Amino acid sequence: MTTKTTVARTVDRSSRNMVLNIGPSHPAMHGTLRIVAELDGETITKATLEIGYLHCGFEKLAEHRTYNQWLTVTDRMNYVSALANNIGFVLAVEALLGVEVPERCAWIRTVLYELSRLSDHVMNIGLMAMDLGAMTPMLWSFKERETLYDVFEACCGGRMTMSYPRVGGLARDVPKDFKERVRFGIKGIRSYCDEIETMLTKNRIWLDRTQGVGILTKEDAVQYGATGPVLRASGVPYDLRKDAPYLCYDRVDFDVVTSDTCDVNGRYHVRLDEMREAVRIVEQCLDKMPEAGPINVDDYGVILPPKEKVYDQMESLIHHFKLIMEGMRMPVGESYHATEAPNGELGYYVVSGGTGRPHRLHVRAPTFYNYQPYPLMIEGRMISDAIAAMASLNIVAGELDR
Amino acid sequence: MDLTAIEIIATLAKALVVFTAGMMCTPVLVYAERRLCGFMQDRLGPNRVGPKGLLQPIADAVKSFFKEDLLPANVDRFLWIVAPAIGIAVPILCLAVIPFGASVPLTESYTLIFQVADPDVGVLYVLGVVSLGIFCTTMGGWASNSKFPLLGSLRASAQMVSYEIAMALAVISVVMSTGSLKLSAIVAHQNTDWLGVVPEWHCFTQPLAFLIFFVAAVAENNRIPFDLPECEQELVSGYHTEYSGMRFAMFMMGEYTAIGFMSALIVTMFLGGWSLPWIQLAPASGPSWIGGLVSILVFLVKWALVAFTYIWLRWTLPRFRYDQLMGLGWKALVPLGLANIAVTAFLGVVL
Numbered sequence: 001m002t003t004k005t006t007v008a009r010t011v012d013r014s015s016r017n018m019v020l021n022i023g024p025s026h027p028a029m030h031g032t033l034r035i036v037a038e039l040d041g042e043t044i045t046k047a048t049l050e051i052g053y054l055h056c057g058f059e060k061l062a063e064h065r066t067y068n069q070w071l072t073v074t075d076r077m078n079y080v081s082a083l084a085n086n087i088g089f090v091l092a093v094e095a096l097l098g099v100e101v102p103e104r105c106a107w108i109r110t111v112l113y114e115l116s117r118l119s120d121h122v123m124n125i126g127l128m129a130m131d132l133g134a135m136t137p138m139l140w141s142f143k144e145r146e147t148l149y150d151v152f153e154a155c156c157g158g159r160m161t162m163s164y165p166r167v168g169g170l171a172r173d174v175p176k177d178f179k180e181r182v183r184f185g186i187k188g189i190r191s192y193c194d195e196i197e198t199m200l201t202k203n204r205i206w207l208d209r210t211q212g213v214g215i216l217t218k219e220d221a222v223q224y225g226a227t228g229p230v231l232r233a234s235g236v237p238y239d240l241r242k243d244a245p246y247l248c249y250d251r252v253d254f255d256v257v258t259s260d261t262c263d264v265n266g267r268y269h270v271r272l273d274e275m276r277e278a279v280r281i282v283e284q285c286l287d288k289m290p291e292a293g294p295i296n297v298d299d300y301g302v303i304l305p306p307k308e309k310v311y312d313q314m315e316s317l318i319h320h321f322k323l324i325m326e327g328m329r330m331p332v333g334e335s336y337h338a339t340e341a342p343n344g345e346l347g348y349y350v351v352s353g354g355t356g357r358p359h360r361l362h363v364r365a366p367t368f369y370n371y372q373p374y375p376l377m378i379e380g381r382m383i384s385d386a387i388a389a390m391a392s393l394n395i396v397a398g399e400l401d402r
Numbered sequence: 403m404d405l406t407a408i409e410i411i412a413t414l415a416k417a418l419v420v421f422t423a424g425m426m427c428t429p430v431l432v433y434a435e436r437r438l439c440g441f442m443q444d445r446l447g448p449n450r451v452g453p454k455g456l457l458q459p460i461a462d463a464v465k466s467f468f469k470e471d472l473l474p475a476n477v478d479r480f481l482w483i484v485a486p487a488i489g490i491a492v493p494i495l496c497l498a499v500i501p502f503g504a505s506v507p508l509t510e511s512y513t514l515i516f517q518v519a520d521p522d523v524g525v526l527y528v529l530g531v532v533s534l535g536i537f538c539t540t541m542g543g544w545a546s547n548s549k550f551p552l553l554g555s556l557r558a559s560a561q562m563v564s565y566e567i568a569m570a571l572a573v574i575s576v577v578m579s580t581g582s583l584k585l586s587a588i589v590a591h592q593n594t595d596w597l598g599v600v601p602e603w604h605c606f607t608q609p610l611a612f613l614i615f616f617v618a619a620v621a622e623n624n625r626i627p628f629d630l631p632e633c634e635q636e637l638v639s640g641y642h643t644e645y646s647g648m649r650f651a652m653f654m655m656g657e658y659t660a661i662g663f664m665s666a667l668i669v670t671m672f673l674g675g676w677s678l679p680w681i682q683l684a685p686a687s688g689p690s691w692i693g694g695l696v697s698i699l700v701f702l703v704k705w706a707l708v709a710f711t712y713i714w715l716r717w718t719l720p721r722f723r724y725d726q727l728m729g730l731g732w733k734a735l736v737p738l739g740l741a742n743i744a745v746t747a748f749l750g751v752v753l
Contacts, residue, residue: 018549020549020550020553021549042553042557042724042725129720132720132721133626133627133629133719133720133721134718134719134720135439135443135717136439136442136443136717136718139443139444139445140443140444143444199718200720203719203720205627205719205720205721205722205726206720208722208723208726209720209721209722209723209726382723382724382725383553384630384723384724385723
């Protein structure tokens with residue numbers, strides 16, 4: 001297979017360095033990643049990455065599914081923050097369609113997006129700590145995630161793969177006690193952040209392991225197209241929620257967190273502070289959200305009509321049939337819409353040929369671009385630094401390989 | 403030297419008890435570790451097998467016993483098989499010289515001391531045998547003929563050798579202040595109270611040596627924060643990657659028994675051994691049964707506290723990077739140890 005020989009050729013077997021194959025099956029690899037590292041003792045002299053072990057043809061599948069059907073596939077990309085992927089996708093399709101969802105739906109989507117950001121960051125901090133040897137914070141992370149899962153499960157029944165939004169709205173309205181559930185879910189996050197700070201931030205060993213490790217300079221980060229916490233930890237204050245607002249982000253007050261250190265410690269701090277900002281956003285959204293109102297767009301050509309109407313009215317029955325069998329009528333054209341996912345700029349490029357199934361759908365996965373400068377970050381450093389840097393990039397293989 | 407029958411029987415019995423205790427270290431510590439780590443991580447540890455999960459280690463042992471005994475094709479057979487055996491033999495050998503309690507009058511003529519052997523060079527014996535433990539990790543990794551174990555054993559051998567030196571320097575100060583290499587003498591030296599208030603344990607009179615020794619002991623045992631040789635995240639499983647089933651269990655047993663032994667050594671050398679602060683368990687009037695038995699209990703409680711600290715450290719701290727670890731050993735602990743010896747010597751002459 002061509003990939004195998006290409007990687008093999010880049011590795012210099014005549015040199016006296018040991019070639020170590022890290023992955024794809026490895027306890028620390030976040031997913032199925034392979035690094036072919038040439039080692040001089042403990043130092044990595046050259047690292048070659050190989051991806052694609054989790055490639056499932058998600059984008060190809062889109063050509064044979066209606067938009068709402070393919071929504072379930074978006075869950076599986078960044079499976080740690082599924083709702084973010086879902087919402088990003090439906091926003092892109094709605095942009096192409098030219099529909100605006102009602103107020104209430106937009107606020108709810110903002111809340112859910114931030115909750116999935118919390119879920120992702122909390123997991124990443126726990127995993128970063130675990131990869132560096134502090135095993136306990138990971139279990140605390142999962143406890144916080146469990147309370148968030150309870151919120152998601154109450155809304156849509158799913159804990160990890162939600163598929164909750166639909167093009168033009170949501171699958172169903174949120175439960176009556178949504179606000180109480182969300183408030184309960186985020187209550188623990190602030191104290192979790194503080195507890196993690198006491199455990200790790202000033203810990204001598206943590207600082208030794210994370211400061212000056214996995215350096216990605218500002219220029220390299222911008223050149224390689226890194227986004228999200230990786231870019232912001234290199235000092236670039238680029239956040240799509242401020243620079244290209246969508247949903248309700250222009251109506252809430254929050255700060256863009258950056259760090260100048262460009263290292264693993266910087267990314268850790270950026271994620272921790274972003275969690276605090278996300279809690280702020282969620283609290284503001286819960287206060288500003290309208291109590292009642294429509295959830296879906298008022299167009300049954302886009303969203304399924306309620307069952308009572310399907311049974312009673314002929315037009316609704318026809319709409320229902322058409323939407324399920326053919327999908328919605330999309331205009332011919334293309335659109336690219338990006339959101340600030342927990343990992344960075346998650347963009348969906350939708351090319352529609354006028355039918356209910358996309359002609360081509362490409363995902364700009366933030367992990368793909370964040371992972372590219374990884375050899376820069378680890379060459380010349382030791383294996384332990386490679387592990388720390390990998391953890392700080394938050395590589396989710398589902399999103400990387402699609 | 404004439405050995406009376408009772409001496410022979412007593413020594414054999416003590417050896418058997420100590421051997422059993424050494425083998426029991428593993429189940430006790432494994433259970434304690436899993437339960438305590440569960441509590442620290444906001445969850446329950448094993449609590450299904452037996453009341454409060456107390457039979458979990460037995461279940462683990464039975465499982466390991468029934469696993470397939472794989473001998474990988476490319477390994478260096480003899481070394482690969484012998485490595486875990488050394489791993490478990492070394493700490494049990496060392497346990498032989500630890501004094502577990504004050505003596506008891508077994509018969510009118512014979513006083514039973516709770517120590518299998520009390521050589522005049524007890525400390526040297528311990529340091530020497532602990533050095534043999536390095537072979538276990540080195541051989542395990544080298545014989546496995548595989549890259550990850552090789553990396554693990556390289557790191558392990560360098561780490562253990564450097565922290566041996568720090569340990570030895572800390573011990574020298576203790577030996578200097580005691581004036582003897584016998585472990586029983588070291589405990590007896592700590593069996594007094596300064597001004598009747600503060601027990602003269604070496605953790606109070608030699609605090610720097612205590613700190614150095616504790617850090618070096620954790621490093622010798624390859625425990626977090628020094629567990630680079632076997633850290634999962636980097637090296638799959640380090641030097642015991644290629645082992646499975648009972649052989650892997652023997653590595654684990656060796657590791658936990660070594661933790662048990664090091665805790666016992668720390669208790670003996672720095673925490674006063676079997677002595678209580680204000681109650682004299684080995685009175686000048688002669689050994690007593692009550693004193694002897696209570697002293698064993700005291701020893702066990704102190705041992706449990708030190709083992710708990712090992713477990714506490716493991717689940718709290720991140721691990722060091724290799725160069726930071728070696729830097730700590732050579733650039734921090736060794737100079738501090740030497741300085742401590744100098745200060746102890748100076749104070750010993752002056753005071």
